[in-house]
Amino acid sequence: MSARYFADSRVEECWSRAWQQLCPGTDGRLEQIDLLGKYSAPSRHYHTEQHLDECLAAFDEFRHLASRPAEVELALLFHDAVLDTHRYDNEQQSADLARAALSLKGARRQAVKGVCELILATRHHGGVLTGDAALVADLDLWILAAPRSRFVEYERQVRAEYPDVPEYVFWEKRRELLERFLAREWIYRTPALREQWEAKARDNLTWAIQQSRLVPVVSRSQAESEGFVLAGFVSGGEELRSAGFAQGSILLVKRSEPELPPAVGYAIFVKPERITTQLWSEIAAAWATKPRSDNPRG
8 A cells, every 4th residue: 555545544543642642742644654655565464554444444443441541542553564574573673663653752650651551462473452452453453354245355465474374274263363363252352342343253263263264275285285185086975075075176184194196176174183984984985986187176
C-alpha cells in the first residue's frame, strides 16, 4: 500500500490523536514516517497498513471498553513494527521501538510502560490477560473472525511472508498454530468481542485446518528432503472420505515406509498416531491397485 493510503486513512487520525495525548505539543511526523516505512516493506503481505487499519476499525467499535484508549491505539500502531520471520522476539523488538520513540518525546514513564505491555500482549502465548491487554490481543486476532473471503486472503498473505519455507513445513507448522487457537476454551478474552467474533473465528479456523492438510507437492524428492515419505495414493472409499481425505491425493507421513514409486499431485499430512490399522490397510490396498505410472493430477 502507498504512503497516500496511510496518510489519508484511519491510521493517520489515530496516530495524531494518540500521539498528542501521550506526547502533547510534540511533532510525531518523523516517527510516523518511520513506522510507515516498516509496514510498507516489500517483504510484508499481511502485516501491513491494511492490518493496522483493520485493527483500528475494530477498536472504533469497542473503544468504550478501553481504560486508556490512547495507549491502546499506539500499541496497535507499533505492535508489528518489527517483523523478522526468522526471529521469535518481534513483539519485544516492537515494544523497544515504541519505548524509544515515546520516551524521546517526553511521554510519561507510566504511559510508555503501558504501551509496551500492551504490545507484548500480542505474543499470544496464552496465560491470563485482562483489561486493555486482553482487548489489544483480541483486536490483533480480528482477522480470524473476518468474512471468509478476507480470511482466505489473509491465509495467502501470511504464506507469502515465508517464501523460503517449503510448502510441507509451512503448512504443517501453520496447522499446528491454528489447532492451538482452536483448542483454547475461548479465542477471545473480552466478553463483548467473544460474543461477536468467537463462532465465526472457530468456523474459519476449522476450515483453514482442513485446507492446510491439502498442499501442492512438487516432487517426491522435495517431500523427502523435508522428512516426509510417500505412503500411498488415495483412490476413494467412505472411510477415507470421512477421515478428510480428498480422492486422487497422495498421502505423506513422517514415518519410515517401504520404497514407493515417485508421484506428483497433492499431499495430505497425517500423523501416524491418528490413523487406524484399518485405514492404513485400505490406503495400502488402494495404492497396490494403482498403475505405478499414475499421476494423480493428470
